[in-house]
Amino acid sequence: MARTRRSTRERGLAGQHPADRQVALRDMPEGAPCFRCELRGVYHPMTRAVISKSQATGRWVAPLLELDDYPGRVFGGPQVKRLSWKRCNRQAGARLGNAIRAARASAGAGAQPRLSRYDRW
Numbered sequence: 001m002a003r004t005r006r007s008t009r010e011r012g013l014a015g016q017h018p019a020d021r022q023v024a025l026r027d028m029p030e031g032a033p034c035f036r037c038e039l040r041g042v043y044h045p046m047t048r049a050v051i052s053k054s055q056a057t058g059r060w061v062a063p064l065l066e067l068d069d070y071p072g073r074v075f076g077g078p079q080v081k082r083l084s085w086k087r088c089n090r091q092a093g094a095r096l097g098n099a100i101r102a103a104r105a106s107a108g109a110g111a112q113p114r115l116s117r118y119d120r121w
């Protein structure tokens with residue numbers, strides 16, 4: 001199946017999203033829980049050691065942290081936005097996307113999305 005990636009703006013991640021992320025990075029306390037892991041009841045601390053401020057642009061830089069959307073942009077509607085580790089956010093997104101594709105592939109059979117229970121990495 002061909003995959004095309006929509007632009008940042010098309011995915012609703014331009015404008016306010018990076019602005020919100022800048023504020024979240026600025027204000028994050030040391031040891032703040034990773035939001036994505038907190039949702040499954042696991043304390044996964046984040047550290048300010050991965051956040052720096054660009055001398056060139058004055059912006060907060062943290063390639064390992066993302067402003068996570070919950071319940072997820074795929075569901076539409078208002079999102080709770082908090083910081084998660086990039087890996088945790090992307091893993092959850094991939095798992096959800098796989099479940100949705102699997103459900104679509106067997107559409108008509110009244111299939112429900114089946115979320116994998118595999119969570120050891």
Ligand SMILES: [Zn+2]
Pocket residue numbers: 034035036037038044084085088
């Ligand atoms: Zn996490």
